[in-house]
Amino acid sequence: MPDRSSLAQDAPSRSDWLGRACQHLASSLGDAGNQHQIQMVVQALPSQSKSTQVQPVFEKVVEAIQNHCTITPYITITHAVSQVMSMDEVPASPPATPNANNSGDDYFNDQTIFTHAAVVPAYHSQSNPQLTMGSRPTNIIAAPSSIHVSILERYIPPTTPQEVNDFFTLSRRSYLADRLLELSSNNGTLLLVYPTRSGGSTFTNRYVGPVIEPFLRQFILLNGLYTQLAATLGQMAAVAAMKSFKEIQEAVTAMCQALSQRAPFRGLPSRYEIVQAETAEVVLDRAVWKDWYIEQEQPRLRQNMVDYHKSGGRMPAPRGQIEVTPGMLAREVIDGVRQSRAEAGNAGLEVGVFVIRRTTATV
Structure with missing residues (x-):
């Protein structure tokens, strides 16, 4: 909008x-x-x-x-x-x-x-x-x-x-x-x-990219995940089509x-x-595009994490008595996007x- x-x-x-x-x-x-x-x-x-x-x-x-x-x-x-x-x-x-x-x-x-x-x-x-x-x-x-x-x-x-x-x-x-x-x-x-x-590329590079890419680098490092997962989570595959x-x-x-x-x-x-x-x-508007992105991409992010886990991808150690699940990690990514204050958007x-x-x- x-x-x-x-x-x-x-x-x-x-x-x-x-x-x-x-x-x-x-x-x-x-x-x-x-x-x-x-x-x-x-x-x-x-x-x-x-x-x-x-x-x-x-x-x-x-x-x-x-x-x-x-x-x-x-x-x-x-x-x-x-x-x-x-x-x-x-x-x-x-x-x-x-x-x-x-x-x-x-x-x-x-x-x-x-x-x-x-x-x-x-x-x-x-x-x-x-x-x-x-x-x-x-x-x-x-x-x-x-x-x-x-x-x-x-x-x-x-x-x-x-x-x-x-x-x-x-x-x-x-x-x-x-x-x-x-x-x-x-x-x-x-x-x-x-x-x-062109509009899709601008959205990927100027709106989502500055928000999700720095978060994913830290997310992968802190959780000990394989680095290729960041590319999977951060992609917007439809843009190429x-x-x-x-x-x-x-x-x-x-x-x-x-x-x-x-x-x-x-x-x-x-x-x-x-x-x-x-x-x-x-x-x-920043709040609008974030809501749209989260609503639309949340199921994909969750499925990406499930596929990563099923394929034998390295997972974080248990947090106390709690086993870390793909769903928990997907929610962390969503929260990271929602709470990010990184400068992004403001581009036609x-x-x-x-x-x-x-x-x-x-x-």
């Missing part, structure tokens, strides 16, 4: 990517007087920021829609929540803009935004592989062709290369494919924010073309097209920003 300062509407051109995206999303709704109810899906990977110091992107989008509308519409926001998350972490509704054009005694006059949550499969769960296998023929969380506005965003690299590869395909393990299928064929629009290979902006654009274009060529199950054929494609640089991460619109194809 970008720092609030990165979202300023009067920022330099490259920094106003969200302002331009909001214009596309709001304008796709057409005449607000005819659009009384708006369905929105929001999915942030690995999760929505919990920080109160950072305004979520979806709130900025809601503000843009409300400002665009002559009559304040009812907006239903469905948050896509991973199976490995608690439902308590679903964000609250943003404040609604008062409906100044309606002074009647309307029961719903003061509440125009409604928040729901829907569970999505953890396609690449490190902690429970069974969660990655969906039994349903499709994993969409809304009726096909029903969503007016969708937001899918990620700012840090995923854990594995397979996550990158699956994301940009029409496989049943792609959140992007799921969200595209839900879009209304009447100008349904999706905002996609995804880090480029990440795509440049041009490659992301080509992959998204190919997905749009493939979906446009599919025969519809119901209704008329539709067309997917990219209406905005640009790079942007975002600076992540390159992301690709895409707005994709679905329309009914003309014969």
Whole structure:
């Protein structure tokens, strides 16, 4: 999640990517007087920021829609929540803009935004592989062709290369494919924010590296572990598989073309097209990126320690009467990252920003 300062509407051109995206999303709704109810899906990977110091992107989008509308519409926001998350972490509704054009005694006059949550499969769960296998023929969380506005965003690299590869395909393990299928064929629009290979490298070298590398050197030394373990724990394997902006654009274009060529199950054929494609640089709030990294990488770190132990790696001597376990060591690494005060971050991460619109194809 970008720092609030990165979202300023009067920022330099490259920094106003969200302002331009909001214009596309709001304008796709057409005449607000005819659009009384708006369905929105929001999915942030690995999760929505919990920080109160950072305004979520979806709130900025809601503000843009409300400002665009002559009559304040009812907006239903469905948050896509991973199976490995608690439902308590679903964000609250943003404040609604008062409906100044309606002074009647309307029961719903003061509440125009409604928040729901829907569970999505953890396609690449490190902690429970069974969660990655969906039994349903499709994993969409809304009726096909029903969503007016969708937001899918990620700012840090995923854990594995397979996550990158699956994301940009029409496989049943792609959140992007799921969200595209839900879009209304009447100008349904999706905002996609995804880090480029350059952004992933910056996150590894400027954010995580300065925090975890010095800790791991001390951690390995104090616990008498093999030195190669530090490289395993400190790696972000997905970065090598990440795509440049041009490659992301080509992959998204190919997905749009493939979906446009599919025969519809119901209704008329539709067309997917990219209406905005640009790079942007975002600076992540320290508390936010640490929370994301810990939440996402903790299962991998634990598994790395288990694999190290199973392969015969040297372990620390018992601490008193307590045998040191891989889980205990993994928790030490997590605590080391969480508590570190090393200077890190404060660098622009390159992301690709895409707005994709679905329309009914003309014969």
